[in-house]
Amino acid sequence: MAGRLEGKVAVVTGAASGIGRASAELFVREGAKVVAADIDDAQGTELERAHGGSLVYAHTDVTNEDDIAGAIATAVQRFGRLDIMFNNAGAQGDPSPLTDITPDGFDKTLALLTRSVVLGHKHAARQFEAQGGGGSIVSTASAAGLQGNWSAAGYTIAKHAVVGVVRQAVTELGPKGIRSNAIAPGIIRTPIMARSFGVPLEKAEEFSAFLDEKLGPDQPIGRLGVAEDIAEAALWLASDASAFVTGIVLPVDGGATSAYQGTFATAVVDAAKEFTETRLV
């Protein structure tokens, strides 16, 4: 049976870890050629080695416009075209509350989480137009892009703005056959949790398991998410199976944003404190 992305070419940013990595690997299994764009050269190179000719790693800092354009150029040079742009790279950014945020910290957070998505749209749409056809853009927003109190101020604001990018893209790019959708993950077991709370990366899985133990039972669906839960949603939005879908922000959160109003920020912070005090001594 043909894969769901047979013949398609994708750029996936943040592909060296977590959601991006699971998505890049799923896209390849479904027949796509993938440019894995990231700043983690060690993991990116290892990913390329594991996937032979179907995936190439391109060092890409998504806060740099030339790098984003370069990742798309790599897709065209190596695989002949671009069909899917997955704007996914991210990190927590400035963790300050509103009362302490600095212009520089705020700007850097927006550059990483929002401007990268804007520029991903810009360069992917230009390439789609140059090819004379449509394409699919998928962006990783967050439950923190739908409600307050899931994360720090900068992150929450930046992810809400990703929703704005998608809605604007509908009107500007829809008539050109270009779709744009976002995914709003809830709490997903990836290394971003360890990176956000200063837990060493070799303890990332243990930390994720700890968070799952503490917070999973409170989720409507009884567990935290895994990267593959998001990869499956990205696959559907990237593929022709969602051909009539554009402008949506799809929560993939075990029901959390339907049930709660962003009560996880404090729960995660408390659990991270407990982990650090009991497991990292």
Ligand SMILES: NC(=O)c1ccc[n+]([C@@H]2O[C@H](COP(=O)([O-])OP(=O)(O)OC[C@H]3O[C@@H](n4cnc5c(N)ncnc54)[C@H](O)[C@@H]3O)[C@@H](O)[C@H]2O)c1
């Ligand atoms: N894990 C969660 O709970 C969760 C929830 C909601 C949204 N998200 C979002 O999902 C996306 C992926 O996060 P993840 O959970 O897989 O985290 P992760 O830390 O496992 O992966 C993030 C990847 O992005 C890369 N990256 C960071 N800065 C970059 C830059 N400037 N340029 C290029 N690459 C860069 C990292 O090297 C890493 O490979 C992010 O946008 C994040 O905000 C995650």
